[in-house]
């Protein structure tokens with residue numbers, strides 16, 4: 001398990017080989033139990049449905065000094081269970097910690113907490129009852145994994161410097177700071193709200209001070225046109241000023257409502273009575289000042305377009321933007337669970353960038369996770385996270401910025417995704433990470449082939465509508481513009497680029513007068529260890 005695998009002694013089979021004995025009746029307070037996993041020995045299973053971002057196990061550790069381990073531990077079965085702690089020491093997780101099996105698509109992440117000498121395990125997505133809970137050991141395994149599914153990211157074969165739990169030692173360095181940052185949010189109620197000043201990021205203001213009620217009214221009118229033209233397809237057409245609209249990521253956004261449709265011979269779209277939609281939506285608007293900007297509608301029912309237009313009733317799922325004032329938007333609340341999610345996603349993008357750096361690329365990466373809220377997950381059809389890194393060096397192409405690569409990958413993903421068949425990405429260097437091949441639990445039953453056709457016809461398949469993007473470096477002006485065009489919901493970045501940045505560095509693109517979309521900008525508060533290995537010339541566009 002460690003990178004200190006003994007090479008002098010003959011390899012012994014791990015203890016789980018042979019017929020499986022009866023699993024002990026061990027059940028921890030989070031609903032994890034021990035079970036047997038075909039070909040893997042014992043494993044940890046969910047005995048009930050567990051939501052995302054829940055701490056499911058805190059394992060105290062037993063620490064071996066490096067001398068002890070070299071002389072004794074590594075010559076025993078412990079070598080399959082221990083992993084690198086700090087200062088060359090090795091740790092054995094007690095409790096359920098040592099029984100998590102490996103998966104290429106893990107549903108559990110963990111952090112090492114040196115203060116309490118323990119490891120905290122946390123779900124990264126909702127887990128169903130009786131599902132196995134797995135972590136990711138690293139890229140160089142010492143056994144043939146049972147789930148030889150898609151790799152956990154695009155790091156592929158080039159993992160010379162990682163070795164089983166040694167892969168975790170990369171995390172270990174990061175966790176020293178990531179852990180301290182994340183530790184604050186790891187315990188306690190995931191629904192507990194986090195005070196603004198305690199958030200691990202700063203929110204930048206992207207709405208000009210003089211944006212007033214009058215403009216909101218104008219936005220409302222445009223948003224009506226928007227949804228009149230977008231039922232049943234992804235919107236990309238006429239501009240709409242949605243003021244970096246706060247997503248309605250609550251129960252309201254997945255309302256299934258019935259609307260009357262009639263064929264519109266002039267266009268491919270259906271004509272919808274806006275008052276019908278609006279009255280239903282405005283009834284659930286949280287504040288009178290707010291406006292609903294319906295940007296994505298997923299339908300359920302017969303195909304739209306062509307001769308099928310004269311459908312009388314159709315069920316649609318609406319992903320709505322709530323157009324709000326700056327005060328309202330700034331008041332968006334963050335729960336502990338959501339902060340944990342953001343920390344984990346930021347950690348992933350940092351890992352991706354470091355890996356790119358080790359491969360000789362610029363250490364710049366971007367990552368679009370599966371949305372935190374289930375409603376947005378369902379409505380956005382984002383069934384798998386996507387990551388990309390800068391490939392300017394290997395491609396000898398000046399435009400291969402991480403974000404442009406990601407937008408391109410997302411466009412292809414949008415155009416090819418089939419909700420019933422998992423993910424597809426035609427770009428080999430941008431293999432998506434499959435966090436959860438079975439999600440989302442409430443996928444609307446729309447016709448995916450028809451959707452992709454609509455997407456291609458509309459040019460809408462590049463849109464980042466409702467999605468959050470994490471990136472290591474402040475996007476350059478070109479990438480900020482691409483994000484704006486893609487209608488990203490919000491961007492988190494770690495390293496400000498004072499000489500080239502388009503999100504506050506040189507200028508703030510989403511704040512410019514006349515732009516047709518505004519997105520949220522969050523500057524991560526961490527520096528030094530988070531940013532280690534991510535150094536690029538300050539004059540470089542990221």
Ligand SMILES: C[S@@+](CC[C@H](N)C(=O)[O-])C[C@H]1O[C@@H](n2cnc3c(N)ncnc32)[C@H](O)[C@@H]1O
Nearest residue numbers: 014016040041042080098099100101102145146
């Ligand atoms: C930390 S232990 C996990 C618990 C172990 N299954 C047991 O019964 O004690 C690591 C060992 O589990 C097995 N294992 C873990 N994940 C596996 C996978 N995906 N496929 C096959 N074997 C796996 C390997 O034998 C590995 O050495």
